[in-house]
Amino acid sequence: MELDDLYREVILDHHAHPRNRGRLEPSDISVEGANPLCGDELTLYLNLRDGRVADVRFEGRGCAISQASASMMTEAIKGRTLDEVRAAVGKFKDLMRGEGSGEEMGDLAALQGVRRFPVRVKCATLPWVSLEQGLDEHAAR
């Protein structure tokens, strides 16, 4: 087990100093996600303006992987168009499936070490699956 692959410095840093932590009220999108098995919980808030993510916050508790992934995700999607956000979700899921190199993904590339620990993949994807669900619910309104 290559633990250093899992707990990269940048992941531990995002866990210890989460970016965009907190809540947005009111918000255009708010969505809850959970991994009941591990007790990871997450609520995601987004405000949209002119088809872009104007602001995004998250709150919740869980393991270092899920919290770091959420923190990195908020950095990656802020200011992006909804199409770009959808594309980012797809790209991240690909990364977790072992497809794609993580190039141009910034800090998020550090999470590719999670692939080698199958039970932890769902920790890393929790924020992204929640984000996708929030976008779907918003689009359906």
Added chain:
Amino acid sequence: MALAAGTRDDFPLLRPKADGKTLIYLDSAATSQKPQQVLDAISEYYRSYNANVHRGIYWLAEEATARYEEARANLASFLGAAGSEEIVFTRGTTEAINLVAAAWGRANIGAGDEILLTEMEHHSNIVPWQMLAAERGAVLRYVPVTDEGRLDLDAFERLLEDRPKLVGLTHQSNVLGTINPIRRIADRAHQAGALVLVDAAQSVPHQSVDVGALGADFLAFSGHKMLGPMGIGGLWARYSLLEAMPPYHGGGEMIMSVGLDRSTYKAPPHRFEAGTPNVAGAIGLGAAVDYMRKTGMDAISAHERDLIDYALGRLSEVPGLVIYGPKTAADRGGAIAFTLEGVHPHDIAQVLDGEGIAVRAGHHCAEPLHRRFGIPASARASFHLYSLRSDVDALVAGLIKVHRLFARASLSTKEVAHGTG
């Protein structure tokens, strides 16, 4: 009363591997490892006398039946039962409790009746009662747990005033390690007119259990936690109770005679053992009982008490570590649940795994108990007779590494944007 040196060598999975490393296995509360003697007994059954039981006329079937029933008698004497007919083989503790909830429960629990459980129960001693309560319109109540991880016995006394029909509780908590005063609780419950079911999954493997001395009415246990194989365990109940209970599952083996419209059933315990039983499992469990008897239950308890005492002391050296449950080895078994400040239990278990140390992380099938302590999950180290002080040393060294790894990140002076304001 120390254990014989070399006890650990009986457990193939715990022997040093080719690379010289040894697994530090600290998850015996989930399942125990198995000694060679148990593996041999299972293998011998399949190699030498595999046949269906209670059916054949030929000698092989008679041999299999005799060994299966010998295993039952062995368990009966191990637990101090009045006779083998008081032992029903099940898949384990969960099935044993479901059996009581279904067979005794449906015959005895009606609308408005109360079933008294405790906040420290494993899900297997909660969910079957929830199902029965939903079906019957019965009410579940829970004895609270104190901050120290003991049952609140004053609250128990008050709850008895509602006259519950059954008190169901664990002998030894799989999370807190707490050993509950069953005799005292059973006596009070009986005075209030309730029967007592004991979940003994975590006690039978580690201490001498005598059902008569405990004063319980039902007692459930699992083979795989007591050095035996998975998929076998049992229910002990006073014979008069078993006799009054309708069948649980229907099928072969449990019947006396079958007509097209109705059937007559065998007497207990076979009434509750429909279908081909887990014969190899029962024989393996019998071998596990032989192994524990030979080692001596008092010696096992003394060995584990020493380890618990040592572990409680050494774990307090780890910065930010909080132990849930009694802080001394008195009336406490070898399951120690803890959290580490700023580190999720899954991350603790992951880093320890990298060090070759197996601990459990999660809610350990005791969500209500974790909610009681305001935590979503905990890490848990648990022992058995093969555990050593050196395992505890490795655990403590591993936890200090976890602490350092995560503390370094939180102390990092790297400038970060906390939100965007």
